[in-house]
Amino acid sequence: MLGRLRMSTDDALQEYTQLARFVFEEKKWKFQDGLFKATKLEEAIKKIVKKYGGGSDTEDMLDRRDDSLCKRWAIYHF
Amino acid sequence: MKPITQHLPSFVCAVAANHIATPTLFRSYPVPRTAVNCQIWQAARATTAAPTFFKRIQIGRENAEVDYIDGALGCNNPVQQVLEEAQLTHQSGRVDCILSVGTGQPQTVGLPEPDHFQRLLPLDAVKMLKQLATNSERAAEEFEKRFRHAPGIYFRLNVEQGMQGITLEEWKKLGDVTAHTNQYLQKERVSQEVDHLVNVLAKTSASSGVAIAELSMQPTS
Numbered sequence: 001m002l003g004r005l006r007m008s009t010d011d012a013l014q015e016y017t018q019l020a021r022f023v024f025e026e027k028k029w030k031f032q033d034g035l036f037k038a039t040k041l042e043e044a045i046k047k048i049v050k051k052y053g054g055g056s057d058t059e060d061m062l063d064r065r066d067d068s069l070c071k072r073w074a075i076y077h078f
Numbered sequence: 079m080k081p082i083t084q085h086l087p088s089f090v091c092a093v094a095a096n097h098i099a100t101p102t103l104f105r106s107y108p109v110p111r112t113a114v115n116c117q118i119w120q121a122a123r124a125t126t127a128a129p130t131f132f133k134r135i136q137i138g139r140e141n142a143e144v145d146y147i148d149g150a151l152g153c154n155n156p157v158q159q160v161l162e163e164a165q166l167t168h169q170s171g172r173v174d175c176i177l178s179v180g181t182g183q184p185q186t187v188g189l190p191e192p193d194h195f196q197r198l199l200p201l202d203a204v205k206m207l208k209q210l211a212t213n214s215e216r217a218a219e220e221f222e223k224r225f226r227h228a229p230g231i232y233f234r235l236n237v238e239q240g241m242q243g244i245t246l247e248e249w250k251k252l253g254d255v256t257a258h259t260n261q262y263l264q265k266e267r268v269s270q271e272v273d274h275l276v277n278v279l280a281k282t283s284a285s286s287g288v289a290i291a292e293l294s295m296q297p298t299s
Contacts (some may be wrong), residue, residue, distance in 0.1 A: 002108045003088025003132045004118055020249035033133030036247065038123065041110050041132060053118060061121045063106040 004063060005052040019044040082227075092124035093157050093254075095134055095145040101159060102146065106176065109166050124148075131246065157221055166288050172287035173231060175278045181238025182244075182258070224293070231288055233275045237262040 001012040008030040021043045028034070046057035083181055087107040102114055104121035116124075118136045123135045124146035136143035155179055164171065202236035225232030243252050262268055 004121075005085050006084075007088070017249070017252055020247075020252065024247040024249045034127075034129070034131050036131055038132045038135070039126070041126065042123060043121060049122075057117075057119060059118050060115060061104050061106055061118050062108065062115050063217045065085055071127045 001048065001052075004061060005049065007052050015048050016032070017050070087163075087167075089159075090121050090125040091159065092121075092127065092146040092148060096238070097145070101156070102144075103159060103163070105163075106122050107167070110168070128246070150185070155221075161290065161293055168290060171290050172291055173288045173293060174281075175230075176225075176232045177235045177275060177279075178232070178236075180234065182237035182241030182255075197251070230274070232277060233271060235268070269286075 001007045001014065002009065002030055007015070019041075022044050023036060026037070026040075028037060050057040085106070087105070087159040089103045089105040091101040091103060093100070097250060102124075114137065117247060117286065120135065120137050123132075124137060125148060126132060127134050129147060134147045135143045138144045146207060155178065157176065160176065161173075164173065201268055222232065222234065237258050239262070241255065263272065
């Protein structure tokens with residue numbers, strides 16, 4: 001969120017808390033490939049990408065904007 | 079707080095399910111080698127596909143997709159990957175600062191508790207995952223040792239108390255996470271480290287730093 005989508009920390013925190021509730025509120029009835037629905041997670045992520053990433057939820061991970069500084073790295077982990 | 083206005087080169091880690099010893103990096107910047115490109119949401123899904131939480135995700139060309147799962151299994155602390163990336167794109171550069179922020183979790187997210195999940199995963203898979211997590215923790219420790227000789231370069235922030243009992247899905251406990259984090263930041267030692275870090279990051283003058291090549295050597299035992 002902070003790196004590729006260039007979000008502020010306030011926005012990232014707000015979006016994460018909403019996402020966590022949306023995704024983890026409901027457990028799957030049957031344990032099959034995980035306890036939570038990947039489709040809900042995908043929906044929540046796409047919503048954030050669309051809101052902060054230039055209007056489309058299909059933006060590439062590779063950032064093609066030409067203001068790349070390439071001096072600092074950031075890696076994130078959920 | 080303002081949004082970031084410049085491109086901050088970023089990557090997230092996942093591992094190919096049939097090749098979990100080496101992490102795959104999903105980057106926001108180009109590198110001079112073959113790299114996976116995909117959409118942002120796919121990278122986010124891959125890096126969060128912790129076994130027992132979410133199903134894996136297939137990424138790649140049609141009929142030649144690769145299954146990815148959460149990278150925490152292969153690189154719990156990806157500081158080594160950060161240095162490799164720095165070397166890949168800035169061979170002769172210098173490093174002023176490395177900040178590692180932990181999740182407060184001593185264990186790998188998604189690593190099943192044996193009693194709970196053993197019946198749901200093959201036993202050898204559980205063993206292999208545990209082995210990997212242990213190895214990656216040890217590698218990170220070895221790595222951190224090297225920075226003792228370069229004070230003011232490597233910073234590690236990790237809420238040490240209180241987070242152990244809070245698992246990834248417990249969204250109702252985010253208030254507790256905030257409280258534990260605030261308490262951690264108020265500690266004298268941590269507060270001083272944060273001040274030091276802010277000075278390093280805000281510094282505008284060129285610093286001598288440490289050569290990337292010097293830091294990128296394989297960990298010594």
